Amino acid sequence: MPTNNSYQRYHIDTKPSPDFVLWPNRFVVNVNRFQLAKLLITEIIHQRGDMKAVTSRPCMYGTFSGPIGGFAPRPQHCVGCLRCTTQHPEAVRILRNPDRERLGDSYFTSNYVGAVAYEAETGSIPVKGAGYRGKFGGAGWDGMWTDMSEIVRPTRDGIHGREFISTVVDIGEKPSYLVFDEDGGLASAQPRTLSIPVPFIYDAPPKSAESETLYEILASAAEETQTLAVIPVASCRFQVTSVVPFIKLGEESQLENLGFTPKMIEIDDAQSPTPNIQSLISNLQSQFPDTIIALRLEYPEADTLLEFYENGVRVFHLIADFHGRGNDGTPVMDLIRQAHMTFVEAGVRDEVTLIGSGGIIAAEHVPKAIITGLDLVALDTPLLTALQTQFEGDCADREASQFNMPANIPLDWGVQRLKNLTATWRDQLLEILGAMGLREVRRLRGEMGRAMFQVDLEREAFAEIEGY
């Protein structure tokens, strides 16, 4: 906990971190050289030799500004404004590049890949003109809008300026009350809680993307952004406390070789509170009394969650597949809501921490997941995309999906890309919170009144229309 003298406002240093490997251009520029030559000759005559007018090109981005102009276009500069093809339909065609559109997969579509890549490269929020271009709504996150207030703001000084909106979240056990003895001393156990300045941590990469370099990037970026990186215990060779080792049953002995006391440990494969799991939790808690023990499990039934709670578990890392679905195909938005409501209805929601992974692939998904009931999210495929990882086919399954990381990526480059991504996602979270007039992200958790769902709005607006 910083003292008054040591207070520093949370800030992530961003700087441009251009692509390490060349990705396909957004557009293909097809020039009909014969028509171009014809156009040139016509213009020389028409402009009576005014070469400044003749050579004045329609593109202001440099696509036709190479040594021989349009005869050797430079598609890497094309932004798809279509001015050239509007002016000269006979000579130029601009096409969306199919190779570019193949990036990602059916869920993490090329548009999302483009947004994450831009954020990781620039550290800037994507800003564009001319309104929204996508589908009206849709399933899952796309069918949800966040609220805003016309007049309420946390403060009046601009959300990226002096106005302070906290994005700090707490992980750990949060008892609803403390017990004191007759002398005023604490009689109940000291709650184990840690705070991180952003509501996202870095999740362990899937098997096909694993590498020592990647783990080092995750650990270093987490250290610099003051968040956490979940890493398999066997690969925890970094003496940084931002690393959260995760272990399977039988791997606990490896924790002895860590060389540091982790802030948190995740136990994998804990689908039900078997005696083995109970005993593991209890042993770990004795071995690491100040460390938070979290369970990593696929979204379970309500009874299982409550059974774990009864057995003392307070931090749950709930996993959906990379396309944001549970085992039976239920959308992650519904799964989060069910888990959240299970604890609300049991009257213990404030005592537990819910971390979620899977299907959260854009900045807007973070506040939406928190509104739905998570305390924080653990990022998975967006981190890989920020590092220009290619998807092999459809990558939904956590075990079977194939990802191809670029070879030999430099550590500094990778760390900066993740820092940039983290900074822009936090900035975008501030935009959402600011628009609502909220001062801190913790107040957003489970605030479903802050969301508007397509299904509800549509019913309210269109119910009386024939055919609805």
Add this chain to the structure above:
Amino acid sequence: MPEETTVHLPAIEKHIEHLHQGFDYWPTLENGTPPAMGDYRWPAEMILSTWYQAGTREPPDNELEYRTGDSGGGFDKLDFKFLPKEQQLPPETDIDLAIPLNRRGGHGPASGVDREIEISLPWYGGGMSFGSVSEQVMLARAMTAKEWGTFTSTGEGGFPDSLVKYKDHIITQIATGMFGVSEETIQHAPIIEFKYAQGAKPGLGGHLLGDKTTVTVAKMRESVPWVSLFSPFPFHSVYSVEDHRKHVDWVKTINPEALVSVKVSTPTDVDMVAVGSYYAGAHIVHLDGSYGGTGAAPEIAKKNIAMPIEFAIPKVHKYLLGENIRDEITVMASGGVRTVYDIAKAIALGADGVVLGTAELIAMGCTRCSNCERGRGCPFGLTTTDPELSLLIKPEWGAQRISNLNASYAKQLRDILRRLGLKNIRDLRGRTDLLIYKR
């Protein structure tokens, strides 16, 4: 400071000629549609059909789809339940498209002398500031507004002198940065628009990039050239309906006859906001839904914050009806109104009229490439203050294009009403029984 551009007029004229040829050529579909054009909300055919209408004053007579987009929701899910042919009104029927903007009469709470204003079409132009668009574009819009007896809005950037002769058709916008707001510009205006929020970036204020803040723009805004300008959110002086009323009193002191419009975004409680606006003295509540906007905005805001206009209109309409004040306030809707069919649907859902922005820019050549904020600004000379690019739009040409689009829209709107058996656009308001939801 950006490099000064040397303008070579023959080159500009050359580009203008080729561009105009392109605007006429592409809608013919002789060579298909430009492969990289369009998106779900504005498919290529919708853009090209708008170009066609802006060139011909008529809806397309080829297979160009000009009625709906591909968004899969909202207006694109709705259609009209037209009467059987024998019950439709005859083609020669005189159909009235005019709507009043002052429904409170001459004795509204803010003043006893409020103007009576009627516009000949149920739409006017939305706010686009000097700086976000060029002076040429503002002039083109103002000329059209005058020709059609409707309005255009200054946006938050002041009133260039060239617009003064169109002042009876220009709405002065007062927004949080107060850029370009002076006693004089308030006195000019038949309608004053308070912008509390805008649909493209609800709750986030405005931002004019440094590159667009030219010497002229900066002078108009009483700021420093080449420095980014922020309009904070929200008004620092408004926390309540009573505070808003104070603003209304302020402008009515300067211009007692002016009508007051309140531009708001579409939060969950947009219905309450509309009622509050009414009780604070507004004549017009302008609902700006989340999917529109012509300027640069964070992508996260456009897609995710506040509800689409299709949901906000019936919510507000029904609430105002319930409060028994529906006929005392004009509801104008914007934010994703793309075609005359959208206009008619918005009115059937409960709006009195709509506010157009993007459609007017597309009429003047916008391809919705979304590069408004990049470098020198719009490559078609629309959302730019670049001295060379802005010459691509000649105000008279731009005015003619928008005017042609208006003519096509008016013709189609009369046809829609005729097929619904209505003689007056005012009779369409709130008639959800005339709509069908397409599954």
